[in-house]
Every structure is written in C-alpha cells, then in structure tokens.
Amino acid sequence: MSDASEEGRFFHGTKADLRAGDLLTAGFRSNYRPEIVMNHVYFTALVAGAGLAAELAAGDGAPRVYVVEPTGAFEDDPNVTDKKFPGNPTRSFRSSDPVRVVDEVTDWPRLTPEALRAWRERLAVLRADQRGEIIN
Structure with missing residues (x-):
C-alpha cells in the first residue's frame, strides 16, 4: 500500500458513540453497500465530508464526526480518487490499519433535510442498479 502524501487533521463520520482512544478497525459492513464487509477504514481531511x-x-444513533489519526499506512480512497474525482479533491483516504479516535467534533456543518433526502435517494438508485461498485 502506498502512503498518501497528506498531513493534518483527519475526520471520520459515523453513528457510533466513540471515545478518545477507541480504535476504528476494518471488517464491518459498508454503509453504502451493506452486503460488502469492508477491508479498510475510511476517513477524510474535510470535516464536511x-x-x-x-x-x-447505517444505524439509529445520532450522526457524529470524530477527529482521527491513522495508526499505519493509508492511501487515497480509490472509490473516489481518479475514478470519480481525479486528483482526490474530496481528500478521502483509507487504511487497512486501525484509525484512532482523538476527539469528537460537535460543530460540523449539517445537511438540510432536503439535501439528506436527495443523498439517500441517489444512494438507493446506485444500490439498485449496481453502479455503486466499491473497490474493496
């Protein structure tokens, strides 16, 4: 795995209630294709992402954003980099190594109900016609 050349704060969004020091690990179902068990932990340098x-x-918990730090090598997320957004403008990454929770972010930008509904509708279409392929 090649290291991405990104430094700075990284963020992970989830509905899990986590604490500083907790480790996020691979091996859980994808939020976007639940039939797939993920081989990586995904994170971004953009708090809005x-x-x-x-x-x-997935889940019923409140959406949460955490500051995280990779514990090992990580790479640009091939699900968006060069496949959908050349050059990684989404600043999205993944690692097969654990990612440590550092802190929770409480003032991140929230989606409007309309925007959230539109995103969910787009994901449903991708799931239904298999265009939402995940590079795992």
Missing part, C-alpha cells in the same frame, strides 16, 4: 458520511451511516 465526514459529516456527510455520518449522516448517511
């Missing part, structure tokens, strides 16, 4: 992931995450 983590907020979107938190809003769309």
